[in-house]
Amino acid sequence: MHRINRENSTRSDYTFFLLLVLIGLTLVVLLTLRFSWADKTSSARVYIDPPRVTVNEGLFTLSVMVESHIPVNTFAGELHFDPSIVTVDVINYGSSIANLWVNAPTYENTTGTIYFVGGTTEAGGFVGSGTLFTVTFRAHRAAVTTVGFTKAEMLQSDGYGTPAELARLTDAIVTISPKPAILNQPPLHSSQEEDAGVTDEAPVTSDFDLNHDNEISFSDIGVFLEFLRTRNLLADFDKDGTVTERDMDILLEHI
DSSP, X not given: OHHXXXXXXHHHHHHHHHHHHHHHHHHHHHHHHHHHHHHHHOOEEEEEESSEEEEESEEEEEEEEEEEEEEEEEEEEEEEEOTTTEEEXXXXXXXXXXXXXXXXXXXXTTTTEEEEEEEOOSTTOEEEEEEEEEEEEEEOSSEEEEEEXXXXXXXXXXXXXXXXXXXXOOOEEEEEEOOOXXXXXXXXXXXXXXXXXXXXXXXXXXXXXXXOSSOOSXXXXXXXXXXXTSOOTTTOTTOSSSOOHHHHHHHHTTO
């Protein structure tokens, strides 16, 4: 009798364990289907390209993009950025998929915001992916910051202005590196200039053979570009102390 009771108890424990496993698997499947269904209901998205970028202090450009699997005809949104790190230099929407603007992309650097409301008059609306506008920012200091959407909306081209289901909005991550240090080269004294061969005389033809292949050709331009904006004496043909576009013009005259 005791043996039968122990067997029944063991069977009950095993059945209970299997039931727990079954419930757990069912929850996993339901959650997976839920998130999969949520993704599929997102028929459009507005996003920033590239989503992650590393730049130096100075100018860089991000694109505000649209992608839709259903016809849409209206795009609206607000972006945010940290004006203590980056500010907008210019916005370009000349080649936008939107050809009608209720509120053309405008920015406010004091508050770090960009607004836009536009649309397309193309028959059937817009389907696919394309650029709404580009934003050229100026990075003021080394930092890691974000540029993203506070809100965004797209309307379907269905004659009713039905909102399109948008995918989750994500921020673009911008990593700003400091400017490379520029080593100041002390000015040459007259005696040093003579030793370095700096004179007021025009350069001779051989001076333009920067790669020393006994031929002045476009290959020398590639070498010259390495010297641009430096004080390299080999490419400073006009002897003004800096290699500039004017020296490039002199080089081109001999090719």
